[in-house]
């Protein structure tokens with residue numbers, strides 16, 4: 001679905017579909033379970049955008065091929081979208097595509113941000129309460145702004161950390177998150193600083209715009225990286241590339257990579273570097289890598305769309321025992337859209 005939005009629409013049209021976090025998950029099982037992704041706060045659940053299903057069912061005597069939508073076989077249609085399946089074999093799914101919010105009046109085109117490890121540090125109990133309460137208020141009481149952001153959160157004992165997609169420009173994000181108390185202004189001497197990078201349609205690689213100097217010197221000095229793209233497809237593919245190929249041991253299990261991403265993606269080895277287990281990981285900020293990932297995502301037979309632990313990883317983890325279990329106090333909420341419950345801050 002992601003590849004379809006990126007290949008069949010021009011980036012400036014802002015075509016969106018709420019896909020999940022892991023390329024290995026099949027679209028049918030995902031939609032049968034509801035389907036929550038980074039852009040869910042804006043588009044709704046994946047299943048909200050399904051228009052029609054075709055399925056083979058058993059009617060008690062023989063198999064029947066049916067069409068189900070809001071008018072025809074409406075019970076089957078309703079029960080399938082979020083009900084988890086089991087009613088028949090779905091063969092076709094027709095969905096709507098949702099358009100991303102308009103850019104601000106003075107902006108000439110839509111922009112899409114990948115928010116990477118935006119941290120909110122607790123400086124004592126009071127600051128922890130304030131941070132969590134500001135975030136809860138933003139999500140539940142300022143939905144006209146907060147629907148543009150979705151992703152995953154990690155609640156640690158010292159901070160909470162967000163990763164996700166923002167449907168707007170860096171300037172709009174700073175304005176919106178800043179005025180809602182979600183960007184801390186931490187003195188650079190404590191070792192944190194804002195990093196802002198972007199990829200324009202003419203560039204071959206990500207460009208470093210500033211890291212505490214340049215255009216963002218007027219911004220709060222919050223810990224985190226924001227990366228701006230001109231297409232939703234590129235922002236999501238960059239995120240998936242970083243999470244699945246680069247970030248950590250656990251996520252490496254998510255595709256049937258051979259351990260050499262450049263070979264799998266059929267691109268030159270200049271586009272990869274050595275990972276910590278000797279695997280070749282892609283340089284996600286290169287256009288050649290993003291274009292190759294898009295082609296792989298569009299091909300249902302590609303390694304990228306096949307899940308489960310790949311052989312080289314099993315050899316490392318099980319035979320050699322070299323991949324450690326994740327040792328963290330994370331409380332992840334990272335399956336698709338950010339689902340912080342609307343509960344009193346004392347409960348949080």
Ligand SMILES: Cc1cc2nc3c(=O)[nH]c(=O)nc-3n(C[C@H](O)[C@H](O)[C@H](O)COP(=O)(O)OP(=O)(O)OC[C@H]3O[C@@H](n4cnc5c(N)ncnc54)[C@H](O)[C@@H]3O)c2cc1C
Pocket residue numbers: 019020021022024025026027028029030031032033034035036037084085086088089090091254334335336337
């Ligand atoms: C690594 C990972 C990341 C995930 N991230 C997200 C996320 O970001 N957002 C989210 O919402 N969910 C996420 N999930 C949950 C995921 O959406 C569900 O586990 C989903 O049910 C997986 O579907 P599947 O087709 O891959 O698995 P399967 O187990 O093959 O299918 C799930 C169910 O759907 C049925 N089914 C599958 N295909 C058909 C068909 N053609 N016709 C009829 N029934 C069918 C199966 O019988 C089964 O009951 C994630 C899961 C994993 C493992």
